[in-house]
Amino acid sequence: MNEGHFFETILDNFTDGVYILDDKGNYIFVNSAYLQSLNMPKDVLLHYNVHDFLDTGQIDVCISDIVYQEKRQVVMFQDVLDTLSYGRKAIRQMVISTPIFDEDGEIRNILAVVRPLDKLNSLYYQASQSTMVSEFSGSPPSPVTGGGIVAESNGMRTVLATAATVAEVDSAVLITGESGTGKEVVAQFVHDSSPRHVKPLVVINCASLPENLLEAELFGYEKGAFTGAAPGGKAGLFEEADGGTLFLDEINSMPVNLQGKVLRAIETKTIQRIGATKVKKVDFRLLSATNEDLERLVEEKRFRPDLYYRLAVIPIRIPPLRERKADIIPLAQHFLNYFCEKYAKDKVFTQQTLNVIHAYDWPGNVRELKNFIERSVVMSMGRQIEVLDVSSFIDPVPPPSSSPVSGRQAYAPAIDAQYEQMLTSGVSLEQYLERCEREYVGYALRKFQNSYKAADALKTSQSSIMRRKKKYFL
Incomplete structure (x- = not known):
């Protein structure tokens, strides 16, 4: 690619309109953005003189004339008639018109950059928004990681670092934090960052189902195991998570008499469907979450201590939003x-x-x-x-x-x-x-x-x- 074509390609990729005039006001270059604003083919526009638009009333002022006369850069607003819109509405644009001189100090060309005012306002608001965000965080907005996690604060950066580390192994992770802090999002991050990401993340909220249905959802059931059971039986979530990850949200709500069966499934990696006589091997990684203090529930005998210790091999606490203002x-x-x-x-x-x-x-x-x-x-x-x-x-x-x-x-x-x-x-x-x-x-x-x-x-x-x-x- 020769040098002239290289610079022409750069100008043609500007989002602002760009045109170049000769010393008589004839168009010798126009980029794609300027063509789109005028809705004219390039080969047609290059036969125009800038005064043609003034003569037809399509523009209210010829800024290039001022540049030719005063031999200086001129920045002005210009109203352009949109002939395609109903009622021939005028569009206001900002034009930065710059003279290019020859060796004798005469204007050889004019380079003009054109930006519609509505686009200028949009860019202004974007810049203002970015500035306001950086004033609070002390730096530009941090990138959003997988799962929609924003980690600008030290607390959340620690959470993500821990989650990324434990994702590489199969250790049980207990995610704690108040309601709404994003425990499921962190669980998704751990799963997506783990070798098991090609298999599903199976999620169940232990507080959303009554005890009898919760057991059936977790372990599944055989044909005819109880009234209303599906004719062919049903696989439980432990089975569905085979090869992947099982996430038990709000595990603090799990009934005490079901906790023993869950503990056995975790320790032996086997499950037994309701109504079945045989056990089945399953390979899963367990993540759990709680919005209550499980140690307190253990003291109140509402949660089995052996299950708690099995779940909390790697604890991850997500701080509430009031503790991570950044x-x-x-x-x-x-x-x-x-x-x-x-x-x-x-x-x-x-x-x-x-x-x-x-x-x-x-x-x-x-x-x-x-x-x-x-x-x-x-x-x-x-x-x-x-x-x-x-x-x-x-x-x-x-x-x-x-x-x-x-x-x-x-x-x-x-x-x-x-x-x-x-x-x-x-x-x-x-x-x-x-x-x-x-x-x-x-x-x-x-x-x-x-x-x-x-x-x-x-x-x-x-x-x-x-x-x-x-x-x-x-």
């Missing part, structure tokens, strides 16, 4: 990107909203944060997710500023700024009243945890509350 903003950004893509939205957080997100304790941990971001993406009115968009989702709402002034002093200007933004964005009174209704009903439902009690407190009917709950995704 993960909050990167996680929020990760979920924002995910739900924007899922719902075809284009949303960004304001700095004040990020302050609120970072200051909140998140008692429901990552699960609560994820649900919060989804609601924010779905329910916020403008492109920017403002404090008022999220104030009904977090209770109580901390002051949106980390400045040393009082919460009320910091919050009032934020509200005024929000109202100003709403006026500028054209938010109608009806839209604002809907937002207030959503926040008030949402607060009542969270407070009373019951639609009838919420309706009574708000002096309306339960059916009215349910309609609004459905309307506002509460």
Whole structure:
């Protein structure tokens, strides 16, 4: 590839429009992005002079003329008529027009870079968003690892390092942590990083099934083992995990009289279906998780000590979100990107909203944060997710500023700024009243945890509350 063709290829891959004029204003080079903006074939445009667009009224000003006259770089906005749109709408773009001089100091060419204003705004918001995220984390957002794990904090980096190490062996792992911290995600990470990743990860929540069904799900049953049994019998989860990994979530909820049978399966790597007379060998790796202190349950004789010691060969504790503040903003950004893509939205957080997100304790941990971001993406009115968009989702709402002034002093200007933004964005009174209704009903439902009690407190009917709950995704 010769040098000229090399540089032409580079310019042709710019996302901004690029064109080059000769000293008379004739087009001598245009890149693909500029052709797309004008919707013209390249061989046609290269026969044009820049003044042709001015003569037809397709542009409001010829920036190149200013460059020719003043012999300097000119940066201006230019309105271009979109002849393909209904009503011939004008599109505003920023043009950076730079002169290229010959050895006599005369303009030989003009190099112009063209960027539509809506694209410029989008890039500005992206840059602002990245800057705000890095201000909280002290570095750019950390990469999201397999399974959606964000590890910016030291606590989560330790968790991932331990999980990656134990993934190479078959030792039993007990994952502990509060509800919503991501125990199943870490279990998936261990499985995906292990030699058993080609086989399935079989998951069962021990708290989701009554005792009689739990035993049948774990160990399976033979034909006619009990009333309602499938005619051909059924393999249990231990069998389904043969060659792979079995993950017992909320194992603290496992009935005591079933714990002995689970212990035997773990120690002997054999299982016996309900109603069967023979045992069957199974090869599985066991992961388990609990949101309660198993040692305390052992002391209360609600959990077998021998099973506990067998499960907790490698303990991994996932810290709650309030103990790993460095993960909050990167996680929020990760979920924002995910739900924007899922719902075809284009949303960004304001700095004040990020302050609120970072200051909140998140008692429901990552699960609560994820649900919060989804609601924010779905329910916020403008492109920017403002404090008022999220104030009904977090209770109580901390002051949106980390400045040393009082919460009320910091919050009032934020509200005024929000109202100003709403006026500028054209938010109608009806839209604002809907937002207030959503926040008030949402607060009542969270407070009373019951639609009838919420309706009574708000002096309306339960059916009215349910309609609004459905309307506002509460």
